[in-house]
Amino acid sequence: MSVQFPPSAAPLAAHPVDVLPVPVRRRLLDLARGTEPVSAYVYDGEVAANRARELRAALPGWAAVYYAVKANSYPGVVAALAPYVDGFEVASVSELELALEQGHFEDGVAPAVVAAGPAKSVPVLTALVRAGVEAINAESLLELRRISRIAVAEGVAARVALRVNPAEIPIRGSLHMGGAPSQFGVAEPDVPDVLAAARGLPGLDVVGFHIHAASNNLDADTHAAYLRWCVEWSVRTAAATGVELRHVDIGGGIGVAFEGEAPFDMARFGELAALVEPPVGVKVVLEPGRFLVADCGWYAAEVTDVKASYGEWFAVLRGGINHFQLPTSWDIVHNVAVLPVDAWEAGEECPRPTAEHTRVTVVGELCTPEDTLLRDVLVERVRAGDLVVFPNAGSYGWEFAMHSFLGHPVAGRHLL
Numbered sequence: 192m193s194v195q196f197p198p199s200a201a202p203l204a205a206h207p208v209d210v211l212p213v214p215v216r217r218r219l220l221d222l223a224r225g226t227e228p229v230s231a232y233v234y235d236g237e238v239a240a241n242r243a244r245e246l247r248a249a250l251p252g253w254a255a256v257y258y259a260v261k262a263n264s265y266p267g268v269v270a271a272l273a274p275y276v277d278g279f280e281v282a283s284v285s286e287l288e289l290a291l292e293q294g295h296f297e298d299g300v301a302p303a304v305v306a307a308g309p310a311k312s313v314p315v316l317t318a319l320v321r322a323g324v325e326a327i328n329a330e331s332l333l334e335l336r337r338i339s340r341i342a343v344a345e346g347v348a349a350r351v352a353l354r355v356n357p358a359e360i361p362i363r364g365s366l367h368m369g370g371a372p373s374q375f376g377v378a379e380p381d382v383p384d385v386l387a388a389a390r391g392l393p394g395l396d397v398v399g400f401h402i403h404a405a406s407n408n409l410d411a412d413t414h415a416a417y418l419r420w421c422v423e424w425s426v427r428t429a430a431a432t433g434v435e436l437r438h439v440d441i442g443g444g445i446g447v448a449f450e451g452e453a454p455f456d457m458a459r460f461g462e463l464a465a466l467v468e469p470p471v472g473v474k475v476v477l478e479p480g481r482f483l484v485a486d487c488g489w490y491a492a493e494v495t496d497v498k499a500s501y502g503e504w505f506a507v508l509r510g511g512i513n514h515f516q517l518p519t520s521w522d523i524v525h526n527v528a529v530l531p532v533d534a535w536e537a538g539e540e541c542p543r544p545t546a547e548h549t550r551v552t553v554v555g556e557l558c559t560p561e562d563t564l565l566r567d568v569l570v571e572r573v574r575a576g577d578l579v580v581f582p583n584a585g586s587y588g589w590e591f592a593m594h595s596f597l598g599h600p601v602a603g604r605h606l607l
């Protein structure tokens with residue numbers, strides 16, 4: 192794990208408390224009145240719905256938006272998004288079940304669900320084939336063979352899109368799943384041979400390609416270039432390999448701005464996307480996760496202690512990377528706001544530790560120095576009993592955390 196911290200010469204100032212919407216503050220203060228110390232996520236489904244509306248409105252009619260459930264699988268968030276997305280991207284049977292509950296169908300028949308993942312097991316593939324999903328994004332020839340066997344046994348034709356790891360992509364993001372050796376998909380030079388082998392397999396309907404090659408891209412121009420590249424490459428490759436192209440899935444990867452970054456320019460992306468001309472009858476799927484849900488979530492943890500160690504201040508949280516691992520696993524600075532909680536359960540005989548007008552390092556409850564969420568953030572004041580709140584915690588938050596390490600209770604989840 193790598194943790195990026197702001198350079199100590201230019202300390203990062205904590206957000207003012209008013210970056211937290213009033214309903215979020217109210218809910219957190221309610222939680223703080225409970226008997227258990229707070230470590231909790233609060234989600235606002237309306238914020239996620241607005242993001243989906245924004246993306247949908249920017250895109251041409253041939254594009255479909257499928258929500259990548261892995262980013263946040265809290266049922267209330269998925270349900271809030273459901274009216275504004277065309278379908279779902281899933282990676283497991285539980286995500287599949289959640290998506291099916293939303294009742295989206297492609298052409299009124301196939302569940303509008305696509306599925307990826309480099310190690311889909313036979314039980315997972317069987318569930319996908321039985322559900323009749325719109326496309327299983329196949330990651331290897333062995334996976335194609337497995338899908339074929341399952342489809343034949345079930346007496347159906349399974350729709351598959353071949354997941355491709357392109358040799359080069361016109362995009363930069365904080366994470367790359369393409370353009371480099373990886374466990375994802377089929378390397379571009381191997382695609383013709385894999386498709387030739389797939390042609391001999393019964394029970395498969397190869398509908399197109401899936402390319403999820405980057406994540407957290409904040410640049411609208413390169414994301415549009417990537418979209419164009421995916422469509423043009425798919426058209427060329429389908430023609431050269433005899434695939435009847437109906438489906439091009441460009442994956443997720445639209446980024447969200449953190450500290451000091453410029454946000455993704457959605458209007459610009461929409462303008463450039465409108466210049467791409469996929470052949471009639473080809474559906475282009477975008478599978479965003481982070482963009483749709485990052486800013487609909489806040490992670491809050493109670494400060495259990497405030498202490499100085501050799502001249503440096505630490506705010507120690509009930510929670511940490513066991514509940515919110517994102518800041519330590521992504522190359523981002525995840526800033527916080529301190530929400531004052533005036534009640535102090537220990538009473539006057541037990542002085543309340545406080546750090547004021549100083550830099551503080553925000554750490555969690557685990558017995559490892561890895562459990563450091565933010566270093567050297569300048570705070571006006573933080574006291575034991577206050578809440579430290581991380582905005583932009585709606586994507587890859589609760590789902591991404593190492594819940595079991597040390598066995599503390601998992602973080603709560605609440606929908607506004």
Ligand SMILES: Cc1ncc(COP(=O)(O)O)c(C=O)c1O
Nearest residue numbers: 259307406443444478479480481
């Ligand atoms: C196959 C696939 N599609 C979509 C996504 C969503 O990506 P993002 O949250 O960057 O939009 C992911 C994320 O890992 C993914 O693996």
